[in-house]
Amino acid sequence: KAGVTQTPRYLIKTRGQQVTLSCSPISGHRSVSWYQQTPGQGLQFLFEYFSETQRNKGNFPGRFSGRQFSNSRSEMNVSTLELGDSALYLCASSFSSGGDYEQYFGPGTRLTVT
């Protein structure tokens, strides 16, 4: 089975721009979660999507949004980029929401905001 894939792997944007990141989960997985990883803060949960519905949301401003398509692929959008948005954005998929299902992580998208 192919693993979780994320595109693009690297991205450089300017303050004020917007960006869209993509995540394709493992085949058969219906839950996709997004995390922001920074050296000082570790991994912080952004949101989870299951069956095209946002199930959980972390404590991030409204500039961060996401969606999930019928094939479970997910996109994350950040508008009006700030320097502090520079981070590794990780996507994780699991078979379902809830229970003890393991999350499988993608390689991440490294976003640099200048």
Added chain:
Amino acid sequence: AQTVTQSQPEMSVQEAETVTLSCTYDTSESNYYLFWYKQPPSRQMILVIRQEAYKQQNATENRFSVNFQKAAKSFSLKISDSQLGDTAMYFCAFKRTGNQFYFGTGTSLTVIP
């Protein structure tokens, strides 16, 4: 709110020796799951081991084992016979019955040859 604390930002261990990584968490939930994830340098995060809170027996996966103390809200990871490939950032994570994971800030482990 759930919090996960890893108080050791960096650790090192000699190859073939044993090392223990600490993790504490805070929750009012009675049913939850705990995980240790490993993130090697420039590589993907992978699951090392997991523990269901309702199970009293400590989980074991080959050289990796946990010491789960539910009353103390402690979940430490023991790595036996450390290998060079164990060099990585290790994250402790907590999950309730939903799918929202809470991660600690990580412990960077270096295995010294």
